[in-house]
Amino acid sequence: MSTEEHFLPALDIPGITNLRDVGGQSTVDGRKVRAGQLYRSGQLDHADEHVPLLVGLDLAVVYDLRTVGEATNLPDRLPPGVELVHLDVLAGAESSLAAHLEDLFTDPVKAEELLRSGDITAHYLSTYRGLVTLASARASYNTLYSDLAARADVALFHCTAGKDRTGWAAAALLTMLGVPYDDVLADYLRSSEPVVESFRPIIDQFAAAGGDPELLEPVFRVDQSYLDAALDEVQLTFGSIEGYFTEGLGLDDDVLGTLRARYLV
Numbered sequence: 001m002s003t004e005e006h007f008l009p010a011l012d013i014p015g016i017t018n019l020r021d022v023g024g025q026s027t028v029d030g031r032k033v034r035a036g037q038l039y040r041s042g043q044l045d046h047a048d049e050h051v052p053l054l055v056g057l058d059l060a061v062v063y064d065l066r067t068v069g070e071a072t073n074l075p076d077r078l079p080p081g082v083e084l085v086h087l088d089v090l091a092g093a094e095s096s097l098a099a100h101l102e103d104l105f106t107d108p109v110k111a112e113e114l115l116r117s118g119d120i121t122a123h124y125l126s127t128y129r130g131l132v133t134l135a136s137a138r139a140s141y142n143t144l145y146s147d148l149a150a151r152a153d154v155a156l157f158h159c160t161a162g163k164d165r166t167g168w169a170a171a172a173l174l175t176m177l178g179v180p181y182d183d184v185l186a187d188y189l190r191s192s193e194p195v196v197e198s199f200r201p202i203i204d205q206f207a208a209a210g211g212d213p214e215l216l217e218p219v220f221r222v223d224q225s226y227l228d229a230a231l232d233e234v235q236l237t238f239g240s241i242e243g244y245f246t247e248g249l250g251l252d253d254d255v256l257g258t259l260r261a262r263y264l265v
Protein backbone atom coordinates (compact mmCIF):
# COMPACT_ATOMS: atom_id res chain seq x y z
CA MET A 1 0.00 0.00 0.00
CA SER A 2 1.35 3.40 -0.96
CA THR A 3 2.05 5.93 1.76
CA GLU A 4 4.10 9.09 1.88
CA GLU A 5 6.66 7.10 3.89
CA HIS A 6 7.78 5.66 0.55
CA PHE A 7 8.80 9.10 -0.73
CA LEU A 8 11.78 11.28 -0.07
CA PRO A 9 10.83 14.24 2.14
CA ALA A 10 10.20 17.64 0.63
CA LEU A 11 13.11 20.07 0.76
CA ASP A 12 12.71 23.12 2.97
CA ILE A 13 14.19 26.18 1.30
CA PRO A 14 12.35 29.37 2.31
CA GLY A 15 10.61 31.08 -0.59
CA ILE A 16 10.42 27.98 -2.79
CA THR A 17 7.10 26.13 -2.87
CA ASN A 18 6.73 22.40 -3.30
CA LEU A 19 10.43 21.62 -3.77
CA ARG A 20 11.22 17.92 -3.78
CA ASP A 21 13.26 15.18 -5.40
CA VAL A 22 11.57 13.36 -8.28
CA GLY A 23 13.53 10.23 -7.37
CA GLY A 24 13.32 7.64 -4.63
CA GLN A 25 10.32 5.65 -5.80
CA SER A 26 10.29 1.93 -6.59
CA THR A 27 9.30 0.56 -9.99
CA VAL A 28 7.25 -2.52 -10.83
CA ASP A 29 10.42 -4.44 -11.73
CA GLY A 30 12.10 -3.76 -8.39
CA ARG A 31 14.37 -0.88 -9.37
CA LYS A 32 14.32 2.63 -7.93
CA VAL A 33 14.20 6.06 -9.49
CA ARG A 34 17.61 7.61 -8.90
CA ALA A 35 17.64 10.32 -6.22
CA GLY A 36 19.62 13.54 -6.24
CA GLN A 37 19.46 13.98 -10.02
CA LEU A 38 16.11 15.60 -10.82
CA TYR A 39 14.04 18.03 -8.76
CA ARG A 40 10.68 19.76 -9.12
CA SER A 41 9.26 22.90 -7.53
CA GLY A 42 7.13 25.99 -7.80
CA GLN A 43 8.48 29.28 -9.13
CA LEU A 44 11.98 30.38 -8.18
CA ASP A 45 11.50 34.14 -7.86
CA HIS A 46 12.38 33.94 -4.16
CA ALA A 47 14.41 36.55 -2.28
CA ASP A 48 18.10 36.77 -3.14
CA GLU A 49 19.19 35.63 0.32
CA HIS A 50 17.71 32.18 -0.36
CA VAL A 51 19.54 31.59 -3.66
CA PRO A 52 22.68 30.21 -1.95
CA LEU A 53 20.58 27.42 -0.46
CA LEU A 54 19.99 26.11 -3.99
CA VAL A 55 23.73 25.70 -4.46
CA GLY A 56 23.63 22.55 -2.32
CA LEU A 57 21.51 20.82 -4.96
CA ASP A 58 24.37 21.11 -7.50
CA LEU A 59 21.95 22.21 -10.20
CA ALA A 60 23.29 22.67 -13.70
CA VAL A 61 20.03 23.50 -15.48
CA VAL A 62 16.53 24.72 -14.61
CA TYR A 63 13.53 24.28 -16.93
CA ASP A 64 10.88 26.98 -16.46
CA LEU A 65 7.54 25.66 -17.72
CA ARG A 66 5.67 28.93 -17.16
CA THR A 67 4.22 31.31 -19.75
CA VAL A 68 6.29 34.18 -21.08
CA GLY A 69 4.20 36.57 -18.99
CA GLU A 70 4.76 34.62 -15.78
CA ALA A 71 8.48 34.29 -16.38
CA THR A 72 8.81 37.99 -17.23
CA ASN A 73 6.81 39.25 -14.25
CA LEU A 74 8.49 36.98 -11.71
CA PRO A 75 11.83 35.88 -13.20
CA ASP A 76 13.78 33.00 -11.70
CA ARG A 77 16.70 33.85 -9.43
CA LEU A 78 19.30 31.13 -9.73
CA PRO A 79 22.81 30.45 -8.48
CA PRO A 80 25.58 31.65 -10.80
CA GLY A 81 26.32 29.26 -13.63
CA VAL A 82 22.93 27.51 -13.66
CA GLU A 83 21.48 27.37 -17.17
CA LEU A 84 17.86 28.49 -17.57
CA VAL A 85 15.68 26.95 -20.28
CA HIS A 86 12.21 28.45 -20.81
CA LEU A 87 9.51 26.09 -22.11
CA ASP A 88 6.04 27.65 -22.41
CA VAL A 89 3.87 24.57 -21.97
CA LEU A 90 0.56 26.44 -22.19
CA ALA A 91 1.46 28.85 -25.00
CA GLY A 92 -1.23 27.26 -27.16
CA ALA A 93 -3.98 27.27 -24.53
CA GLU A 94 -6.85 29.73 -24.93
CA SER A 95 -6.93 30.22 -21.16
CA SER A 96 -5.64 28.45 -18.09
CA LEU A 97 -6.05 28.99 -14.37
CA ALA A 98 -2.75 27.19 -13.91
CA ALA A 99 -1.04 30.16 -15.52
CA HIS A 100 -3.21 32.84 -13.86
CA LEU A 101 -3.78 31.70 -10.29
CA GLU A 102 -3.18 35.12 -8.78
CA ASP A 103 -4.99 37.10 -11.47
CA LEU A 104 -8.30 35.29 -10.91
CA PHE A 105 -8.79 36.76 -7.47
CA THR A 106 -8.45 40.47 -8.13
CA ASP A 107 -12.26 40.56 -8.35
CA PRO A 108 -13.73 38.43 -5.50
CA VAL A 109 -17.31 38.78 -6.74
CA LYS A 110 -16.48 37.59 -10.26
CA ALA A 111 -14.20 34.87 -8.89
CA GLU A 112 -16.85 33.60 -6.50
CA GLU A 113 -19.38 33.39 -9.34
CA LEU A 114 -16.92 31.24 -11.27
CA LEU A 115 -16.10 29.09 -8.26
CA ARG A 116 -19.76 28.46 -7.45
CA SER A 117 -20.54 27.61 -11.07
CA GLY A 118 -18.67 24.32 -10.91
CA ASP A 119 -16.57 25.32 -13.90
CA ILE A 120 -13.29 25.08 -11.97
CA THR A 121 -13.19 21.28 -12.07
CA ALA A 122 -14.18 21.23 -15.73
CA HIS A 123 -11.50 23.80 -16.48
CA TYR A 124 -8.76 21.78 -14.81
CA LEU A 125 -9.88 18.57 -16.50
CA SER A 126 -9.62 20.35 -19.83
CA THR A 127 -6.22 21.79 -18.90
CA TYR A 128 -4.84 18.36 -18.06
CA ARG A 129 -6.09 16.88 -21.31
CA GLY A 130 -4.40 19.82 -23.02
CA LEU A 131 -1.13 19.03 -21.27
CA VAL A 132 -1.17 15.82 -23.30
CA THR A 133 -2.42 17.11 -26.66
CA LEU A 134 -1.59 20.82 -27.04
CA ALA A 135 1.14 21.43 -29.61
CA SER A 136 2.93 23.82 -27.23
CA ALA A 137 2.82 21.25 -24.43
CA ARG A 138 4.08 18.45 -26.64
CA ALA A 139 6.92 20.61 -27.96
CA SER A 140 7.86 21.75 -24.45
CA TYR A 141 7.85 18.28 -22.94
CA ASN A 142 9.75 16.95 -25.97
CA THR A 143 12.52 19.45 -25.22
CA LEU A 144 12.43 18.75 -21.49
CA TYR A 145 12.77 14.97 -21.75
CA SER A 146 15.14 14.92 -24.72
CA ASP A 147 17.38 17.45 -22.96
CA LEU A 148 17.32 15.41 -19.74
CA ALA A 149 18.36 12.34 -21.74
CA ALA A 150 21.16 14.21 -23.50
CA ARG A 151 22.95 15.45 -20.40
CA ALA A 152 24.15 13.95 -17.13
CA ASP A 153 23.63 17.12 -15.11
CA VAL A 154 21.44 17.64 -12.06
CA ALA A 155 18.27 19.40 -13.20
CA LEU A 156 15.08 20.98 -11.87
CA PHE A 157 11.82 21.77 -13.62
CA HIS A 158 9.10 24.06 -12.29
CA CYS A 159 6.04 26.15 -13.07
CA THR A 160 4.20 28.62 -10.80
CA ALA A 161 2.86 26.38 -8.04
CA GLY A 162 4.65 23.21 -9.11
CA LYS A 163 1.43 21.22 -9.24
CA ASP A 164 -0.06 21.15 -12.77
CA ARG A 165 2.46 21.62 -15.58
CA THR A 166 5.17 20.36 -13.24
CA GLY A 167 2.87 17.69 -11.81
CA TRP A 168 2.24 16.19 -15.24
CA ALA A 169 5.92 16.38 -16.21
CA ALA A 170 6.82 14.33 -13.13
CA ALA A 171 3.87 11.93 -13.35
CA ALA A 172 4.45 11.15 -17.02
CA LEU A 173 8.16 10.50 -16.49
CA LEU A 174 7.59 8.33 -13.42
CA THR A 175 4.93 6.33 -15.25
CA MET A 176 7.23 5.78 -18.23
CA LEU A 177 10.00 4.68 -15.84
CA GLY A 178 7.72 2.01 -14.42
CA VAL A 179 6.53 3.47 -11.11
CA PRO A 180 3.10 1.97 -10.25
CA TYR A 181 0.04 4.17 -10.74
CA ASP A 182 -0.82 4.25 -7.02
CA ASP A 183 2.63 5.63 -6.18
CA VAL A 184 2.58 8.13 -9.04
CA LEU A 185 -0.84 9.32 -7.85
CA ALA A 186 0.21 9.54 -4.20
CA ASP A 187 3.27 11.57 -5.16
CA TYR A 188 1.17 13.84 -7.39
CA LEU A 189 -1.31 14.50 -4.57
CA ARG A 190 1.50 15.62 -2.26
CA SER A 191 1.41 19.01 -3.99
CA SER A 192 -1.91 20.12 -2.50
CA GLU A 193 -0.98 21.11 1.04
CA PRO A 194 2.27 23.02 0.36
CA VAL A 195 0.67 24.92 -2.51
CA VAL A 196 -2.38 25.90 -0.45
CA GLU A 197 -0.13 27.15 2.31
CA SER A 198 2.11 29.09 -0.07
CA PHE A 199 -0.93 30.88 -1.48
CA ARG A 200 -2.46 31.44 1.95
CA PRO A 201 -1.88 35.24 1.78
CA ILE A 202 -3.95 35.38 -1.42
CA ILE A 203 -6.66 33.22 0.13
CA ASP A 204 -6.73 35.48 3.20
CA GLN A 205 -6.87 38.57 1.00
CA PHE A 206 -9.74 37.04 -0.94
CA ALA A 207 -11.60 36.40 2.33
CA ALA A 208 -10.92 39.93 3.57
CA ALA A 209 -12.45 41.29 0.35
CA GLY A 210 -15.63 39.34 1.01
CA GLY A 211 -14.92 36.10 -0.83
CA ASP A 212 -15.55 32.61 0.55
CA PRO A 213 -12.14 30.96 1.17
CA GLU A 214 -13.69 27.49 1.20
CA LEU A 215 -14.58 27.99 -2.44
CA LEU A 216 -11.12 29.25 -3.26
CA GLU A 217 -8.89 26.57 -1.76
CA PRO A 218 -9.73 23.88 -4.37
CA VAL A 219 -8.15 26.06 -7.05
CA PHE A 220 -4.80 25.57 -5.35
CA ARG A 221 -5.16 21.83 -4.84
CA VAL A 222 -4.65 18.87 -7.14
CA ASP A 223 -7.16 16.06 -7.54
CA GLN A 224 -7.00 12.47 -8.70
CA SER A 225 -9.50 13.26 -11.43
CA TYR A 226 -7.06 15.74 -12.99
CA LEU A 227 -4.24 13.24 -13.30
CA ASP A 228 -6.67 10.58 -14.48
CA ALA A 229 -7.92 12.95 -17.20
CA ALA A 230 -4.37 13.29 -18.54
CA LEU A 231 -3.71 9.55 -18.37
CA ASP A 232 -7.06 8.82 -20.04
CA GLU A 233 -6.13 11.24 -22.84
CA VAL A 234 -2.83 9.40 -23.21
CA GLN A 235 -4.66 6.10 -23.65
CA LEU A 236 -7.27 7.58 -25.98
CA THR A 237 -4.87 9.45 -28.24
CA PHE A 238 -1.62 7.47 -28.08
CA GLY A 239 -2.58 4.06 -26.67
CA SER A 240 0.01 3.91 -23.87
CA ILE A 241 2.54 6.00 -21.99
CA GLU A 242 5.22 4.75 -24.39
CA GLY A 243 3.02 5.89 -27.28
CA TYR A 244 2.71 9.31 -25.68
CA PHE A 245 6.47 9.65 -25.43
CA THR A 246 7.19 8.33 -28.91
CA GLU A 247 4.21 9.38 -31.04
CA GLY A 248 2.98 12.30 -28.96
CA LEU A 249 6.31 13.86 -28.03
CA GLY A 250 8.31 12.57 -30.97
CA LEU A 251 10.99 10.87 -28.86
CA ASP A 252 12.54 7.71 -30.22
CA ASP A 253 13.17 4.48 -28.33
CA ASP A 254 16.82 5.41 -27.83
CA VAL A 255 15.80 8.51 -25.85
CA LEU A 256 13.43 6.47 -23.68
CA GLY A 257 16.17 3.91 -23.13
CA THR A 258 18.58 6.67 -22.15
CA LEU A 259 16.07 8.16 -19.70
CA ARG A 260 15.60 4.75 -18.09
CA ALA A 261 19.35 4.20 -17.86
CA ARG A 262 19.83 7.71 -16.52
CA TYR A 263 17.15 7.67 -13.83
CA LEU A 264 16.80 4.04 -12.76
CA VAL A 265 19.07 2.09 -10.44
